[in-house]
Every structure is written in C-alpha cells, then in structure tokens.
Amino acid sequence: MSWLRIEKLTVEVEGKRILNDFDLNIDQGEVHVLLGPNGAGKTTLIKSILGFKNYHVVNGHIYFKDQEITHFPINERIQMGIGVLFQHPPAINGLKLSKLLTVCGEKRGNHNGEIQGNNYQQIESSNCSDEFPPYIQSLADRLKFPPDYLNRDVNMGFSGGEVKRSEILQMMVLQPELLLFDEPDSGVDVENVELIAKIMRELLDRDKVPSKQTKSGLIITHLGYILKFLGHITRAHIMMDGTITCSGDPALIIHSIMKNGFEACRECISCVESSSILKEVDFTL
Amino acid sequence: MNTKQNMTKSDNERQISSEEIKKRAKEIIEAARQNNEDGIDLDAYTLGDINEPEATMHSEADIPDELKESMDKVGIDIKENKSGIYLQTGNKHDLCVSNTPGVELLPIKEALKKYDGTDGKFNLQEYLWKAVPYDKDQYTAEAAIQEITQGYFIYARKGQKTVFPLQSCLFVNLPGMKQVVHNIIIAEEGSELDIITGCSTHKTARKALHLGVSEFYVKKNARVSFTMVHNWADDTNVRPRTGIILEDDAQFSNFYIVMSAVKNLQTNPVIKLVGKNASYYGQTLIYGKGESYFDTGATAHLIGEGSKAEIISRVLAVDGAHVKARGTIIGEGRDVTGHIDCSALILSDRSRVDSIPEIQAKNPEVTLTHEASVGKIADEHIEYLMSRGLSESESINLIVSGFLDVDTSPLPEKLAKETQKIIELVSEAEMG
Numbered sequence: 122m123s124w125l126r127i128e129k130l131t132v133e134v135e136g137k138r139i140l141n142d143f144d145l146n147i148d149q150g151e152v153h154v155l156l157g158p159n160g161a162g163k164t165t166l167i168k169s170i171l172g173f174k175n176y177h178v179v180n181g182h183i184y185f186k187d188q189e190i191t192h193f194p195i196n197e198r199i200q201m202g203i204g205v206l207f208q209h210p211p212a213i214n215g216l217k218l219s220k221l222l223t224v225c226g227e228k229r230g231n232h233n234g235e236i237q238g239n240n241y242q243q244i245e246s247s248n249c250s251d252e253f254p255p256y257i258q259s260l261a262d263r264l265k266f267p268p269d270y271l272n273r274d275v276n277m278g279f280s281g282g283e284v285k286r287s288e289i290l291q292m293m294v295l296q297p298e299l300l301l302f303d304e305p306d307s308g309v310d311v312e313n314v315e316l317i318a319k320i321m322r323e324l325l326d327r328d329k330v331p332s333k334q335t336k337s338g339l340i341i342t343h344l345g346y347i348l349k350f351l352g353h354i355t356r357a358h359i360m361m362d363g364t365i366t367c368s369g370d371p372a373l374i375i376h377s378i379m380k381n382g383f384e385a386c387r388e389c390i391s392c393v394e395s396s397s398i399l400k401e402v403d404f405t406l
Numbered sequence: 407m408n409t410k411q412n413m414t415k416s417d418n419e420r421q422i423s424s425e426e427i428k429k430r431a432k433e434i435i436e437a438a439r440q441n442n443e444d445g446i447d448l449d450a451y452t453l454g455d456i457n458e459p460e461a462t463m464h465s466e467a468d469i470p471d472e473l474k475e476s477m478d479k480v481g482i483d484i485k486e487n488k489s490g491i492y493l494q495t496g497n498k499h500d501l502c503v504s505n506t507p508g509v510e511l512l513p514i515k516e517a518l519k520k521y522d523g524t525d526g527k528f529n530l531q532e533y534l535w536k537a538v539p540y541d542k543d544q545y546t547a548e549a550a551i552q553e554i555t556q557g558y559f560i561y562a563r564k565g566q567k568t569v570f571p572l573q574s575c576l577f578v579n580l581p582g583m584k585q586v587v588h589n590i591i592i593a594e595e596g597s598e599l600d601i602i603t604g605c606s607t608h609k610t611a612r613k614a615l616h617l618g619v620s621e622f623y624v625k626k627n628a629r630v631s632f633t634m635v636h637n638w639a640d641d642t643n644v645r646p647r648t649g650i651i652l653e654d655d656a657q658f659s660n661f662y663i664v665m666s667a668v669k670n671l672q673t674n675p676v677i678k679l680v681g682k683n684a685s686y687y688g689q690t691l692i693y694g695k696g697e698s699y700f701d702t703g704a705t706a707h708l709i710g711e712g713s714k715a716e717i718i719s720r721v722l723a724v725d726g727a728h729v730k731a732r733g734t735i736i737g738e739g740r741d742v743t744g745h746i747d748c749s750a751l752i753l754s755d756r757s758r759v760d761s762i763p764e765i766q767a768k769n770p771e772v773t774l775t776h777e778a779s780v781g782k783i784a785d786e787h788i789e790y791l792m793s794r795g796l797s798e799s800e801s802i803n804l805i806v807s808g809f810l811d812v813d814t815s816p817l818p819e820k821l822a823k824e825t826q827k828i829i830e831l832v833s834e835a836e837m838g
Contacts, residue, residue, distance in 0.1 A: 200795050
C-alpha cells in the first residue's frame with residue numbers, strides 16, 4: 122500500500138516556483154533517502170507535504186495512505202499519522218518543552234506511553250515532575266538529556282544536537298506512521314548522530330521482521346553518514362532544481378555523489394562508471 | 407528613625423504643615439480642572455460612606471460570599487496561610503487582622519494616631535508623602551485633601567521575617583464612587599515582607615475611580631515582595647501612585663498583573679534606589695482587552711553605588727485595547743546596572759501597543775540596556791505547533807499561555823508558586 126504518493130506537484134513560495142512536477146511514491150514499510158544540493162527544494166518539499174501556508178500548491182496532488190491531503194490543514198495531516206523532524210525549528214519563548222510534549226502526547230492519545238512499541242511507561246524515573254507524565258521523562262532519559270532540560274523553553278538556546286534530540290523526542294511521543302526527517306544529522310556531533318540514528322531506526326521499525334515493518338520514512342541528508350546506522354534503505358533519490366532527477370539503489374547513488382558531487386549527476390557520468398564496482402561500495406564511503 | 411536622609415531636598419528644607427499641603431493640593435486640583443487635565447473630573451465621583459470608624463467585620467468568617475468571589479478574581483485565596491489580612495470597601499475598612507508578632511497591620515488612620523511620635527514611638531507623619539510627592543498631580547493632591555479616607559499601614563520591625571504573605575484587598579462597590587487610598591509600608595532593617603494585594607471593581611459599580619497612593623520604605627538589608635492583581639470594569643478609571651525608597655542592600659520585587667478590561671489606567675511607580683547595592687525587580691503583566699487604555703511603566707533612579715534595577719513588561723493586546731508600556735532607568739550612581747525588557751503580542755487588528763523604554767546614563771560608570779519586541783505571533787511558531795497536531799487556535803493558546811508564564815524566580819519559592827497560581831487562575835478566568 123502506498124504511504125506517501127506525490128503526483129506532479131508544483132509549488133510556489135512567494136511567487137517563485139520551487140517544486141516542479143515533482144513525483145514520489147513511498148510504500149508502507151519503505152525508507153527512502155532524498156539527496157540534493159542546497160537550494161534544490163528539499164525543505165520546501167517537506168513543508169509542502171505538511172501544508173505550510175506560504176507554500177502554494179499550483180498543481181499536483183499529495184496522498185497519504187491513498188487519501189488525498191493536498192489541501193488539508195497541517196494538524197489534520199499530523200493527526201492522520203505524518204510526523205516531521207525539522208532542520209531549523211523556531212524557538213518559542215515561554216513554552217516549556219515538557220508542556221509541548223505533554224500536549225503532543227494528548228493529541229495522539231498517548232497519555233502515558235501506551236502507544237509506544239516499547240513499554241517506556243514501566244521505566245521508573247528519578248527526576249520526573251508531577252507536571253508532566255512520567256513516560257516523557259523516561260523518553261528524555263533515553264536521549265540522555267540533562268534533568269532540567271525538559272523545563273527549558275522549546276529550542277531556546279539549544280545547541281545543534283539538542284535541537285535535533287528535542288525534535289526526535291517529539292517524534293517519540295507522536296509515534297507517526299510516516300516520518301519525514303529534514304537533515305537529522307546536520308550540526309550534530311558524532312556521538313549524538315549515533316544516538317539519534319538509533320531512535321530513528323526504532324521509530325522506523327528497522328529492526329523488526331519485514332512483515333512487521335509498518336512505518337515509512339523519507340530522510341533528507343547532506344552527508345549520508347547517518348544512513349550507516351539505519352539499516353536497509355529502500356531507495357535513494359537525487360533532487361535538483363525542484364524535481365527528482367535520478368532514483369535508484371542507495372549504495373550506488375551515494376557512492377557516486379561522494380565521488381563526483383551532484384553536478385556530475387546531471388550527466389549520470391559517475392553512476393555509469395560505478396555500476397561495475399557496486400559490489401564493493403557501501404554507505405560508509 | 408533614619409528617613410530624613412532619604413527625603414527629597416524640598417521636603418527636607420522645612421516641615422510643611424498639613425494646612426499648607428491642603429491649600430496647595432486644592433490649587434493643583436483647581437488648575438487641573440480648568441485645563442481639563444487627563445480628562446478625569448474628580449468631582450464627577452463621590453466618596454460614599456466614610457464615617458465608620460469601626461471595621462464592619464471581625465474575622466475572616468464574616469466575609470460575605472460576594473466579596474469572596476471578588477477576591478477570587480484577583481487571586482486572593484483566604485484559605486491560604488497568611489500573616490495578616492486587610493479588606494477595604496470603598497473608603498472604609500472592613501477587616502484588619504494581623505497574626506504575626508513583629509509585623510503590624512493597621513488601617514492607616516489608626517496607625518497615624520498610634521505612631522504620633524509620643525512615648526518613644528516614631529512619628530508616621532514623617533513618612534507621609536516622602537516617597538510619593540503630594541503635589542505630583544491632581545490625584546495625589548486629592549489623596550492629600552482626603553486624608554480622612556482609608557488605606558493600610560504595614561510595619562515590619564527590625565529583623566522580622568514573615569513566613570506567610572500578608573493579604574490585602576480593596577473593592578469599589580458603588581457606581582460613581584471614587585476610592586482614595588493611602589498605604590504606607592515600612593520594612594525596618596533586616597526585615598522581610600511578602601505582600602499579596604488585589605484591587606477590584608464590583609460588577610454593580612462599573613463607573614468608578616480608584617486612586618491609590620502607596621509609599622514603600624525599605625530599610626537597610628530588608629526585602630519586600632509585592633504582588634498586585636487588578637481586576638477592573640470597563641468604565642473604571644485607575645490612577646495608582648506608587649513610590650519606593652530602597653536603602654543599602656534593600657531588595658524589592660514587584661509583580662503587577664492586570665488582566666481585566668479597564669477604561670483608563672495610568673501608573674508609573676517611582677523607585678529611588680538611594681542605598682548601596684539596592685536592587686529592584688519589577689514585572690508587569692497586562693492583558694488588554696475590550697476598549698481598554700493602559701499607560702503603565704516604572705521609573706528607577708539608580709543613585710546608590712552598585713544599585714540595580716530590572717523593569718520587565720509582558721503585554722497581550724486584543725480587541726481595541728491600546729497599551730503603552732514604559733520603562734525609565736536613570737543611572738546616577740557609580741557601577742549601577744539597569745535593564746528594561748518589554749515584549750508584547752498583538753492579537754487583533756484593532757489593538758495597539760507602544761513600547762517606550764528610556765535609559766539615561768548620568769556618568770560613564772553605568773551599564774544600562776533595553777530590549778523590546780512588539781508584534782503578532784509569528785506564523786512560523788503557529789505552523790510549528792500545528793506540525794505537532796495542534797489546531798491553529800490551540801497553537802495560539804499554547805503560545806499565549808507560554809508568554810504569560812512569567813519568571814517568578816526573584817520571589818521566595820513559596821510566593822513564586824503562589825504568584826504562578828494567581829496568574830494561572832486569573833488568566834483562566836479572563837481568557838477561558
């Protein structure tokens with residue numbers, strides 16, 4: 122079953138065309154990676170899938186689980202099961218992270234972690250406050266947050282790694298079925314990349330047997346380093362100038378980008394060269 | 407008695423007789439009337455019943471339900487532990503109970519009689535009009551003439567520390583009434599006082615005028631916190647006049663919360679930090695709605711070496727409300743620091759907010775800063791929360807309630823919680 126299907130999507134931001142006849146299909150259980158140079162329109166794609174106000178759909182359709190959502194309000198899409206990790210989320214003065222997480226949980230009917238695959242709610246937490254459900258503290262502990270962290274204002278003065286961990290913490294509470302990750306590893310130190318990847322892997326059911334892999338994901342990344350920790354990636358796409366220019370085997374595509382950069386992709390030169398050595402390459406390159 | 411050094415020069419030169427004060431006050435009022443100053447005619451309001459020397463209630467048990475309801479609206483919970491309670495309706499006091507030794511709570515008229523300078527007692531007259539000049543404007547002049555009206559006197563003896571706050575509530579209960587209040591608060595050396603006060607118009611008395619003179623004298627090493635909640639009606643004019651004098655190492659935290667509609671409210675407490683290392687922290691929270699007009703601020707004079715002041719305001723404006731948020735810090739002494747911070751959210755097309763910070767450095771050894779932000783809620787913030795499953799209005803509510811989550815850390819822990827609770831209660835009641 123198709124989890125996310127985008128057909129001929131054309132999007133304008135402030136009168137400027139950013140997405141152009143964009144097509145993509147992600148089936149249930151699949152994880153795709155989207156690569157592309159700066160300005161290719163990757164973040165615009167994410168915000169268009171969510172339905173942000175300034176992202177005007179001029180043409181085309183977006184479907185989630187075969188239901189058209191092109192013109193749905195943002196929150197309805199989220200309630201249907203789409204979740205997103207933003208690259209640069211805003212800081213909100215006065216709104217405590219714990220409060221946001223509690224509200225997120227309530228919105229998803231997740232009052233004490235019962236919709237978690239793991240039994241987080243059974244983990245007793247030493248420094249949990251009565252202001253928010255204990256399962257939230259348990260989740261924060263897994264992400265190695267300092268005790269006072271949940272009481273800080275959302276993204277206020279957070280380091281790069283803290284921003285991403287806060288984003289992933291929100292995903293853990295929301296438990297989406299389709300997960301969109303916009304640069305989950307940018308500005309994050311190596312240690313935290315592994316920690317974030319570990320949780321992503323869990324959220325995406327990567328360690329379950331194939332028939333139990335019900336979640337789908339779209340990962341935007343610059344580097345590909347994080348992919349090393351994510352298990353099997355179904356497919357990779359290269360996005361340039363608002364559209365997908367190439368799709369195929371992740372190992373092959375990442376290898377050729379690493380070797381010759383995105384510009385070479387325009388000519389497909391490196392992939393032709395690399396095909397013969399496919400057996401030797403992997404994501405770690 | 408050490409107040410003389412803190413008096414302004416003109417007062418120090420000669421002791422003005424009360425007759426002279428009244429004469430001058432009348433001239434000020436007359437001049438204001440002729441110039442139609444400030445658009446408020448003091449004669450359009452009446453004082454109501456003032457000739458009742460005895461309190462109408464003897465204990466908290468006597469407080470009628472109707473009054474309790476009004477108290478709830480300004481966050482005063484009589485079930486809470488307290489060091490004392492003072493209630494006043496109109497221009498006469500209803501209840502005055504103090505239950506902490508070392509801390510005195512009296513109706514001001516009684517206090518003036520008791521502390522008259524005889525038998526080794528100090529003379530309260532020496533504190534009258536020293537932190538707030540009687541000739542400041544027609545409102546202070548009115549209070550100077552109407553010295554027969556009421557108010558409270560709070561006196562913390564040397565080294566006395568209250569565990570629980572003192573509660574006070576002032577009500578305006580009749581239409582067309584002017585309430586003229588004069589309060590004096592003295593915290594002697596090393597003492598600590600926490601005061602929670604609420605002022606409110608009864609629903610039956612929409613058209614009213616509240617004049618409140620409050621003079622605070624915080625002596626060496628003393629600490630005072632003052633949390634004030636106002637709940638007015640849309641036809642009530644409000645003119646609080648507050649003066650605070652802080653001696654060496656004295657600390658003052660001031661929380662002022664207004665979340666109701668009002669007709670016209672103007673206040674600008676003047677804080678004189680005359681002592682070394684004296685400090686002032688003031689936070690004002692205004693939720694302007696209806697057709698309310700607010701002009702609020704604070705003026706801090708950093709005179710003593712190393713003294714510091716922070717003036718913070720948070721403003722929410724909806725409907726046709728117009729809010730002016732001011733702050734003035736004047737750096738006069740050496741090594742003084744001051745900061746003004748104003749943030750405002752404008753939630754409707756008709757509402758208006760002006761932020762007017764002013765910092766004056768009178769010598770190079772001062773550090774004065776200000777920051778301000780005024781505007782609507784960023785779309786980016788709303789969309790971020792919507793991306794977590796919240797509807798647009800839920801997102802706005804969450805951002806607004808976060809905005810109202812003021813920093814109460816300068817207060818003692820117990821009172822910080824209490825103040826948070828008050829803000830929650832009041833905002834729930836006013837915003838739903």
